[in-house]
Amino acid sequence: MQYSPELEQRFQKLVTQYPWKRSALIPMLLYAQDEVGYLSDEVVADIATRIDLTELEVRNVISYYSLLRTKPAGKYVVQVCTNISCMVRGAEELFDHCKQRLGLDHKQVTRDGTFSLEEVECIGACSWAPAVQVNYDFHLDVTPQKMDKILEGYGKNSPQ
């Protein structure tokens, strides 16, 4: 498996810095996913070898964590929080707006692979609700109008 030199360097550090090697597993999976887009069979096999686990053990961990995925997602994963603080400030309407605008349902990907959409649980931005996260970027106090601009912004810098 070929990663970027930066990720390779990060992996080297991660596998040696903890008292137990296995502690590196979750960060390694997340960083690999950031680069590759998802946890492909190749990535799973590679990470398992690096920290002396079976592929099954690695998959067992992947299935527990909501950020980890074994299928490709859009280049920009639009995550709309609808938990209570966001819900009472219009998050469900915002999520419905995103669905219409992107023509997607929960966990679907646009045909060109630019966007995917998810309704997510609390992302810890409750005082600035409704909140949306696109990949790791937070967008606070989002309205449908603001959402359109946000999506436009990402759409623009996404040459396929």
Added chain:
Amino acid sequence: MKTLYTPTPLVSHPDEVRVISKRFGQGAQDIDRYIQLDGYRAARKALDMHPDDIINEVKASGLRGRGGAGFATGMKWSFIPKQSESPKYILINGDESEPATCKDRLICEYDPHSVIEGVIIAGLAVGAKTGFIYLRGEYRYLLEIMEKAVADAYAKGFLGKNIFSGGREFNILTHTGAGAYEVGEESALMESLEGKRGLPRLKPPFPAIKGLYGGPTVINNVETIATVPPIILNGGKWYVAFGPNEKNGGTRLTCLTGNFNKPGVYELPLGYPIKKMIYDVGGGIPNGRNLKALVPGGSSTFLLTREEAESATMDYDWFAKRGEFMGSGGVVAIDDQTCMVKMALRIMKFYQHESCGWCIPCREGTDWLKKTLARFHEGGGVHKDIDQMLYLSNNMAGRTFCALGDAAAFPTISIIKKWRQEFEDHLDGKSCPFEKRASREMALA
């Protein structure tokens, strides 16, 4: 992948007492600025103190765990054995996931060194040489801020083999999670840091005896540990005096969320009247509506009616006397146009999604409650459902491995008991009085 950083908005109110938030917006991410603003003085002071004196100072401060459980911090530290064959650890819980809670975010964003300094002091107090700062996976930008802060502290010699040239060693590692509410439970947090599924451990042994990597471990919330440096610097007595009494000392970050005119994170002294918090600090309820319900401290707490909220004070005792909990500081104002059946459903949807599935009362209980509430809200409920849901919730509470079962049961019990009429109003083919489309599907599967 580049992370976009836009500073999180800050608010202020004259009644605030700024202990933890005093450096917010002051550029304290920069280590030199942090030092200018009294930074790392407490760690230097602790280096010359006897470990027992550090613990006693924290005990005197009355500081209690700000993650939600409210356990006395000094007491927790004192449980760590003096002698131990396996290494001891400090583990900071930054898996901030309790709905309505968004305070640790601000500490990590605006004052990351206060967390590092707190960890060093905890390490000196219990004789640990390694600390871990675990941040939830969604908080990538905070992880980047924290990583830089840790690197800067190493560069200054505040971390490493010979901290502050005082002949002691202390190291800090930052760590990212990957999305899981359950990992905020302390034993699940250790499992996750060890690279496993975040399942809670059987207790005893408690983490203080056998925790991370089998060693004695102190686990503290981000806000709790960030409160330690000012306590060491100014004394426990100084801190405790901000609150009404010794068991309710100090201040806490209060996250006003939901239907407030002025939502935001405010640092209020313990014992602050909730009525004033709602109408003065939070600016009251928008759109000319009235308050119907208040979530006092994260969605795991018993909800308060308007009357209860207006006579309450924000301290551990007011809630404890009622057999309830103050929780995590995440307050949600719910206005009179919100359906409480829907509220119960959304809360249960969350716990059903986050239940790790390890023990049956929680795994099955949350699932059946969610299904029943969804059917009920859609107009397919029958009279006996109401008591059935209470029965299920009561049987889940106190019968699970960790507190997630309780967390799902408590708000449900309080909503059904206090707003039973709203449940009755959904019966006999009547549609939801609040929502035209009561049948909105929830995507989260």
